[in-house]
Each structure stands twice: as structure tokens, then as C-alpha cells.
Amino acid sequence: MDQPDDSVVVVVRGNLDIDSAPVLTxxxxxxxxxxxxxxxxxxSGVEFCDSTGLSAFVVGHNRAVALGGWLRLAAPGEFLSRLLDTVGLTPAVPVYGDVADALVDRGPY
Known part of the structure; x- marks a missing residue:
């Protein structure tokens, strides 16, 4: 979904695993x-995520930053929020409560 300021929202649904992560990548x-x-x-629609999904977030974030931009994660469910915290991804990749906050950078949660 394109936004007026040229930011892009990528919507992910279902399981993000070795079979589906290449689609996200x-x-x-x-x-x-x-x-x-x-x-x-x-x-918001992700039910499960494994290491391949987490890798896609990190690689995407690093690539965006290297190009002078950003990649932000928005609206993870309880499972994914805990996973992102447990693996230490939240300090490195910004996570927001919802898409609107991520688009205007109202601060990660």
C-alpha cells in the first residue's frame, strides 16, 4: 500500500516461515x-514467525538504513512481540503498536 509521502506498507498475513519468508523477502x-x-x-495478521522471517526483518532494516531510509515493524501480536523481545530484535528494528504510529513515527512501544 503506497502512502502520500512515498512510504510503503507491506502487509504480512499467516505464518512467516521457511516456506513463506521468500515472498516477504x-x-x-x-x-x-x-x-x-x-x-x-x-x-497484525502474522500468527507464527520463525528465524527466516526474523532474518527478513533484519536484512530489510539494514538495507533500508544503508540507503538512507527506514524499515519499521508495526502491530505485532502477543506471540510475535514476545519473540522480537526474546531474540533482541526490538532495540535494533523499531516496533510500533500500529501502522499509523509507524508511519508518523509516534515512537516505538
Whole structure:
């Protein structure tokens, strides 16, 4: 979903695992081709995530920052919030309570 300021929202649903993470990686590759990309990954519909999904977040974030932009995660459910905290991803990749907050940078939670 394109936003008026050229930021992009990538919506992820279901399980994010070794079978489905390549779809996310491909989508992120496409939106991260812009100069100074601004990407929000909407995680509100994610039920499960394994290390391949987590890797896609980190690689996407690092790539966006290297290009002068950002990648933010938004609206993770309880499972995914705990997972992001447990593996130590939340200090490195900004996580927001919802997509609207991520788009305007109202501060990670």
C-alpha cells in the first residue's frame, strides 16, 4: 500500500516461515529499490514467525538504513512481540503498536 509521502506498507498475513519468508523477502526487495525507502511491515495478521522471517526483518532494516531510509515493524501480536523481545530484535528494528504510529513515527512501544 503506497502512502502520500512515498512510504510503503507491506502487509504480512499467516505464518512467516521457511516456506513463506521468500515472498516477504521478494516484496521487500521491490520496495527497497527506491532511494531512501520508507517501509512499514504490518504484522497484525502474522500468527507464527520463525528465524527466516526474523532474518527478513533484519536484512530489510539494514538495507533500508544503508540507503538512507527506514524499515519499521508495526502491530505485532502477543506471540510475535514476545519473540522480537526474546531474540533482541526490538532495540535494533523499531516496533510500533500500529501502522499509523509507524508511519508518523509516534515512537516505538
Amino acid at each position: 521478494t516484496a521487500l526487495d521491490q520496495v527497497l529499490n527506491a532511494p531512501a525507502p520508507r517501509v512499514v511491515v504490518d504484522l
